[in-house]
Amino acid sequence: MNTLGFLMNLRYFYNLGKIMIIRYCLAFILMPLASIALNSRNSRPNVILIMADDMGYECLSCYGSTSYSTPNIDKLASKGVRFNHCYSQPLCTPSRVKIMTGKYNFRNYEGFGYLNPNEKTFGNLFKERNYATCIAGKWQLNGISGKDRKDGWDDHNRLKHFGFDEYCLWQFTHKVNEGDGRRKERYKNPYIERNGEVVDNRSGDYGPDLFCDFITDFIDQKRNEPFFIYYPMVLVHDPFVPTPGNLQWNNNHMQSKSDPRYFASMVSYTDKIVGKIIDKLRECHLEDNTLIIFTGDNGTNRRVYSKLGNQVIRGGKGTLTDAGTHVPLIASWTSVGVKAEVSDELITFADFYSTFSQLIGLDETNDGSSFLPIIKGDKYKSRDNIVIHYDPMWGSQNKNRGRFIRNQRFKLYQDNRFYDLIKDPLEENALDVSTLEAKIVEVYEQMKLRQKNLPKWN
Numbered sequence: 001m002n003t004l005g006f007l008m009n010l011r012y013f014y015n016l017g018k019i020m021i022i023r024y025c026l027a028f029i030l031m032p033l034a035s036i037a038l039n040s041r042n043s044r045p046n047v048i049l050i051m052a053d054d055m056g057y058e059c060l061s062c063y064g065s066t067s068y069s070t071p072n073i074d075k076l077a078s079k080g081v082r083f084n085h086c087y088s089q090p091l092c093t094p095s096r097v098k099i100m101t102g103k104y105n106f107r108n109y110e111g112f113g114y115l116n117p118n119e120k121t122f123g124n125l126f127k128e129r130n131y132a133t134c135i136a137g138k139w140q141l142n143g144i145s146g147k148d149r150k151d152g153w154d155d156h157n158r159l160k161h162f163g164f165d166e167y168c169l170w171q172f173t174h175k176v177n178e179g180d181g182r183r184k185e186r187y188k189n190p191y192i193e194r195n196g197e198v199v200d201n202r203s204g205d206y207g208p209d210l211f212c213d214f215i216t217d218f219i220d221q222k223r224n225e226p227f228f229i230y231y232p233m234v235l236v237h238d239p240f241v242p243t244p245g246n247l248q249w250n251n252n253h254m255q256s257k258s259d260p261r262y263f264a265s266m267v268s269y270t271d272k273i274v275g276k277i278i279d280k281l282r283e284c285h286l287e288d289n290t291l292i293i294f295t296g297d298n299g300t301n302r303r304v305y306s307k308l309g310n311q312v313i314r315g316g317k318g319t320l321t322d323a324g325t326h327v328p329l330i331a332s333w334t335s336v337g338v339k340a341e342v343s344d345e346l347i348t349f350a351d352f353y354s355t356f357s358q359l360i361g362l363d364e365t366n367d368g369s370s371f372l373p374i375i376k377g378d379k380y381k382s383r384d385n386i387v388i389h390y391d392p393m394w395g396s397q398n399k400n401r402g403r404f405i406r407n408q409r410f411k412l413y414q415d416n417r418f419y420d421l422i423k424d425p426l427e428e429n430a431l432d433v434s435t436l437e438a439k440i441v442e443v444y445e446q447m448k449l450r451q452k453n454l455p456k457w458n
């Protein structure tokens with residue numbers, strides 16, 4: 001090597017050294033910044049709450065259903081927690097008012113199809129933390145359902161008021177049958193209101209696809225800021241009609257009837273949509289830092305019979321039995337939460353509000369308590385029992401009104417009927433407390449005490 005070559009090599013190594021030093025310096029500066037950004041994302045994760053309409057826990061294969069196949073929801077469960085004991089209200093509005101406000105129905109339920117605008121919802125919580133928010137699916141809370149519409153039923157700002165920046169909804173300010181000769185359906189050729197306008201759907205559009213497109217577009221647009229999406233699905237409520245892809249999809253006769261033979265394909269479509277939403281999150285690199293929750297608003301329709309293993313379960317919507325109130329609950333937050341867990345803790349619809357509040361650093365509980373520690377694998381204080389108070393104030397449904405206290409196995413009604421739900425899931429033979437062993441009598445006494453401490457109700 002001559003002198004010139006030696007000097008060039010020296011210069012090469014000098015430059016290389018400079019580059020390395022700059023790289024190390026940059027790494028030292030950027031790594032903490034990246035970690036701050038990650039921590040800040042973790043402190044405000046995205047949240048998607050998907051709630052099927054009229055779906056008991058027996059409809060999902062991860063709960064042991066042998067009538068239906070739900071691979072995407074099962075996969076979600078394998079990445080998070082599947083709760084064995086989540087109890088909703090038996091009917092739509094009582095559940096929706098409760099899940100959104102975190103309060104027992106005896107505090108703020110005023111009637112079917114209505115949420116009083118004076119209430120604060122989980123949408124409002126997320127807005128307090130500057131989340132981008134939206135709601136898609138079924139609303140039915142503006143007070144249009146009864147004979148006498150509630151004041152403000154046509155208020156198009158109601159969603160904003162409840163904390164949702166954008167909406168895409170069925171049954172917002174119009175109901176299915178308004179006597180004008182045009183049915184406003186939720187499935188084929190639906191009538192949907194989106195951000196102040198009626199969606200101009202083409203013949204053959206399917207409501208659940210439109211809601212799904214709205215949500216995936218929202219995820220696309222908001223991928224760089226924390227968001228909350230509330231998706232109270234229209235599936236799998238009746239009418240039971242063919243879904244796209246079904247041989248009878250274009251059969252207008254079947255589209256205008258309601259036949260439970262189509263229920264299985266409606267469950268499949270629900271699962272397919274959940275899969276599409278998760279695919280979109282993955283495409284946007286958001287799956288890890290999004291808490292995804294799937295549940296159902298009440299038990300399955302009474303016309304539907306499903307198999308759980310070899311056991312046949314008839315839907316019990318509208319009733320206080322297990323089949324009316326036992327719903328699926330799956331929660332997955334892959335960057336933080338535990339994986340493939342099954343929890344036997346008791347959860348009610350009052351708990352979602354507290355869970356979200358704790359997740360985003362607020363501290364509001366109302367009547368619930370947060371199940372976030374279970375999702376994260378942290379210490380959780382188990383409950384002895386839960387309360388369900390149900391007074392639908394809705395025609396023939398009123399015959400099933402009632403209040404009970406329950407744990408995973410036993411259930412005590414206000415009128416003192418006490419059941420063992422493992423031996424007697426249909427609640428046909430009330431137990432005679434005087435014949436029970438001491439530890440069960442203790443459970444009974446505990447429930448009696450809880451009952452006694454609730455507000456009086458007749």
Ligand SMILES: [Ca+2]
Nearest residue numbers: 053054092297
């Ligand atoms: Ca429902």
